[in-house]
Amino acid sequence: MAERRLQFHPPTSVESYPFAHRLRTRFAETDAMGIVHHGAYLTYLEAARVEYLRALGYPYERVRDEGIDFSVIEVAVRYQVPLRFDEEVDVAVRVASAKGATFQMEYLLLVAGEVRADAATVHAAVTHGGRPTRPPAWIRSILAEGPPR
Amino acid sequence: MAERRLQFHPPTSVESYPFAHRLRTRFAETDAMGIVHHGAYLTYLEAARVEYLRALGYPYERVRDEGIDFSVIEVAVRYQVPLRFDEEVDVAVRVASAKGATFQMEYLLLVAGEVRADAATVHAAVTHGGRPTRPPAWIRSILAEGPPR
Amino acid sequence: MAERRLQFHPPTSVESYPFAHRLRTRFAETDAMGIVHHGAYLTYLEAARVEYLRALGYPYERVRDEGIDFSVIEVAVRYQVPLRFDEEVDVAVRVASAKGATFQMEYLLLVAGEVRADAATVHAAVTHGGRPTRPPAWIRSILAEGPPR
Amino acid sequence: MAERRLQFHPPTSVESYPFAHRLRTRFAETDAMGIVHHGAYLTYLEAARVEYLRALGYPYERVRDEGIDFSVIEVAVRYQVPLRFDEEVDVAVRVASAKGATFQMEYLLLVAGEVRADAATVHAAVTHGGRPTRPPAWIRSILAEGPPR
Numbered sequence: 001m002a003e004r005r006l007q008f009h010p011p012t013s014v015e016s017y018p019f020a021h022r023l024r025t026r027f028a029e030t031d032a033m034g035i036v037h038h039g040a041y042l043t044y045l046e047a048a049r050v051e052y053l054r055a056l057g058y059p060y061e062r063v064r065d066e067g068i069d070f071s072v073i074e075v076a077v078r079y080q081v082p083l084r085f086d087e088e089v090d091v092a093v094r095v096a097s098a099k100g101a102t103f104q105m106e107y108l109l110l111v112a113g114e115v116r117a118d119a120a121t122v123h124a125a126v127t128h129g130g131r132p133t134r135p136p137a138w139i140r141s142i143l144a145e146g147p148p149r
Numbered sequence: 150m151a152e153r154r155l156q157f158h159p160p161t162s163v164e165s166y167p168f169a170h171r172l173r174t175r176f177a178e179t180d181a182m183g184i185v186h187h188g189a190y191l192t193y194l195e196a197a198r199v200e201y202l203r204a205l206g207y208p209y210e211r212v213r214d215e216g217i218d219f220s221v222i223e224v225a226v227r228y229q230v231p232l233r234f235d236e237e238v239d240v241a242v243r244v245a246s247a248k249g250a251t252f253q254m255e256y257l258l259l260v261a262g263e264v265r266a267d268a269a270t271v272h273a274a275v276t277h278g279g280r281p282t283r284p285p286a287w288i289r290s291i292l293a294e295g296p297p298r
Numbered sequence: 299m300a301e302r303r304l305q306f307h308p309p310t311s312v313e314s315y316p317f318a319h320r321l322r323t324r325f326a327e328t329d330a331m332g333i334v335h336h337g338a339y340l341t342y343l344e345a346a347r348v349e350y351l352r353a354l355g356y357p358y359e360r361v362r363d364e365g366i367d368f369s370v371i372e373v374a375v376r377y378q379v380p381l382r383f384d385e386e387v388d389v390a391v392r393v394a395s396a397k398g399a400t401f402q403m404e405y406l407l408l409v410a411g412e413v414r415a416d417a418a419t420v421h422a423a424v425t426h427g428g429r430p431t432r433p434p435a436w437i438r439s440i441l442a443e444g445p446p447r
Numbered sequence: 448m449a450e451r452r453l454q455f456h457p458p459t460s461v462e463s464y465p466f467a468h469r470l471r472t473r474f475a476e477t478d479a480m481g482i483v484h485h486g487a488y489l490t491y492l493e494a495a496r497v498e499y500l501r502a503l504g505y506p507y508e509r510v511r512d513e514g515i516d517f518s519v520i521e522v523a524v525r526y527q528v529p530l531r532f533d534e535e536v537d538v539a540v541r542v543a544s545a546k547g548a549t550f551q552m553e554y555l556l557l558v559a560g561e562v563r564a565d566a567a568t569v570h571a572a573v574t575h576g577g578r579p580t581r582p583p584a585w586i587r588s589i590l591a592e593g594p595p596r
Contacts, residue, residue: 027497027507028337028490030330032383037326038221039195042188043475050474050533060474060533072187076225085330086497086507176348176358177341177484181477181532188475192326199325199384209325209384234479235348235358336519337493340486370485374523 008076010096010106010118017092017108019055021048025087035082042075045107045119048091058138067127068136073102074122081116083109089116095142101125101132103139157225159245159255159267166241166257168204170197174236184231191224194256194268197240207287216276217285222251223271230265232258238265244291250274250281252288306374308394308404308416315390315406317353319346323385333380340373343405343417346389356436365425366434371400372420379414381407387414393440399423399430401437455523457543457553457565464539464555466502468495472534482529489522492554492566495538505585514574515583520549521569528563530556536563542589548572548579550586 014020029040050060063070083089092108107119125135163169178189199209212219232238241257256268274284312318327338348358361368381387390406405417423433461467476487497507510517530536539555554566572582 024494026490026494027329028335028493031325032328032330032332033218033220034330038224039188039191039326042191043473046188046475047471047473069182071182071228071231073228074226075187075228077223079220079222079224082220173345175341175345176478177344177486179479180474181479181481183479186475192324195326196322196324331516331518336522337486337489340489344486367480369480369526369529371526372524373485373526375521377518377520377522380518 008078008106008120010108010120011094012108012115012118014090014092014108014110014113017094017106019048019052019094020090020092021051022088022090023047025083025085025089027085030085035084038077038079041077041079041083041109041117041119044089044091044109045075045077045093045105045121048093048107049105049121052093056138056142063136064128066136068133069126069128070123071126071130072121073124075119076121077117077119079117081114083111083116087111095139096120098135098140098143101134103135103143157227157255157269159257159269160243161257161264161267163239163241163257163259163262166243166255168197168201168243169239169241170200171237171239172196174232174234174238176234179234184233187226187228190226190228190232190258190266190268193238193240193258194224194226194242194254194270197242197256198254198270201242205287205291212285213277215285217282218275218277219272220275220279221270222273224268225270226266226268228266230263232260232265236260244288245269247284247289247292250283252284252292306376306404306418308406308418309392310406310413310416312388312390312406312408312411315392315404317346317350317392318388318390319349320386320388321345323381323383323387325383328383333382336375336377339375339377339381339407339415339417342387342389342407343373343375343391343403343419346391346405347403347419350391354436354440361434362426364434366431367424367426367428368421369424369428370419371422373417374419375415375417377415379412381409381414385409393437394418396433396438396441399432401433401441455525455553455567457555457567458541459555459562459565461537461539461555461557461560464541464553466495466499466541467537467539468498469535469537470494472530472532472536474532477532482531485524485526488524488526488530488556488564488566491536491538491556492522492524492540492552492568495540495554496552496568499540503585503589510583511575513583515580516573516575516577517570518573518577519568520571522566523568524564524566526564528561530558530563534558542586543567545582545587545590548581550582550590 031037096104096106109117180186239259245253245255258266329335388408394402394404407415478484543551543553556564
């Protein structure tokens with residue numbers, strides 16, 4: 001039977017990412033294998049997205065004030081070297097692509113420069129009522145020109 | 150810029166799965182968008198894995214008694230229709246493939262027969278010391294013959 | 299310096315509780331000490347509250363349909379014997395008292411009859427706008443007469 | 448029926464605390480009432496404890512290297528004003544008392560100087576084997592002299 005593995009390819013060099021958010025792993029996020037539980041990584045990606053948007057001048061409230069929510073429609077994570085309690089993690093993040101109502105973000109998680117995991121998320125821009133809508137212009141402009149910083 | 154989407158294809162019919170675990174979403178798992186947070190799905194997949202192994206005669210302790218742990222090395226989830234608080238979810242699960250030290254599981258999440266999400270996880274069999282090892286024979290026999298029930 | 303310990307006294311016999319909800323601890327809820335993380339207990343209490351209300355004929359939606367939310371204003375837990383992964387826990391729950399806009403619930407957590415923890419929560423009945431309101435009559439009637447079962 | 452409320456009295460002025468840890472609430476920690484879920488507060492207390500110990504010169508690894516773990520044996524939280532997504536929270540923390548093998552810590556959670564919650568936790572010093580042991584001298588010296596800074 002053929003092996004099936006995920007096909008997604010975030011850049012493996014941190015220089016390819018315009019932004020990184022540093023956080024420290026919490027004890028509550030560990031599990032009985034003595035490492036950070038794989039589910040906690042999704043909250044790390046989310047925290048990095050929020051901080052990246054803030055750095056771009058779009059804190060969450062401003063996004064919502066424009067009548068937009070970003071729902072998560074796909075997530076993929078590749079766990080390479082386990083994270084452990086009390087480690088400082090740099091979560092590098094970038095907008096990778098956009099098409100129609102959706103856009104994809106990519107991530108690299110590193111500790112002291114060592115890659116521990118990479119990830120991708122796909123988001124849909126939706127109205128507060130939940131209807132798909134075009135991603136806002138500032139997301140499309142990040143894609144066209146790179147981040148405005 | 151090309152759209153990038155995940156390529157994984159769990160069967161979309163619940164009949165293709167040998168086992169399903171029913172759970173009820175918890176209020177703690179919801180978020181401020183009023184739906185179940187996307188991160189909670191990983192704990193649902195894990196609960197379904199554990200119950201499936203138990204149904205196969207391999208509760209967690211027995212796996213560990215054989216000197217084995219299953220680490221999670223990849224996760225992918227496609228969110229189709231949001232789960233809401235207090236819904237009863239059927240998490241259908243199957244072993245999809247195995248190769249060398251890794252094996253893949255696939256999932257379908259349904260509420261009252263409606264598909265809400267699908268997912269795949271890739272696992273490595275490791276010794277308690279964390280070294281890769283061949284998946285146990287009973288996993289390989291599930292793959293070769295289908296589940297022993 | 300005087301020792302300070304919490305003063306709350308849920309009944310220590312499961313017979314004093316009108317209802318118990320059984321759940322199984324999840325791997326995601328464990329921590330690197332190899333036991334269930336102390337924070338996970340709050341989600342167990344909440345799940346037991348929800349199931350108790352359902353058993354009384356008040357599933358969450360019906361509570362909300364009456365224009366009421368129950369906010370948590372105090373929580374206390376006493377951890378006696380650690381819970382471990384994959385254990386089946388009986389969370390016994392009762393309404394202990396009510397006064398004005400608040401009411402208190404008490405809990406006993408047991409595995410195979412052995413007490414592992416006890417707990418108390420205090421709740422305020424609030425309108426959807428967040429204003430304090432009198433607990434609904436059915437909560438007050440549980441207090442006056444005991445549970446209607 | 449008498450009202451029962453928790454009796455614990457952390458100082459209500461932030462000046463009474465030798466240390467505060469600032470964190471930002473995460474979206475994953477919110478719930479469908481649009482506020483931070485009450486369970487998430489326990490992880491905030493834990494993060495503040497870890498950072499306080501680090502500031503005292505006792506990062507977690509050093510504690511464990513001394514053969515000690517701190518298990519949580521009691522938790523109490525009083526929720527006063529809800530925390531919301533993306534708020535910056537100062538978690539003030541102090542060692543309040545110690546007796547025999549246990550010690551108590553107290554907390555005040557503030558946003559921009561406004562108290563949102565207070566809390567207390569009781570801990571037992573245990574060996575890695577889980578047997579009660581006296582709290583280490585440095586905890587007892589904090590109690591006797593105040594924090595060494």
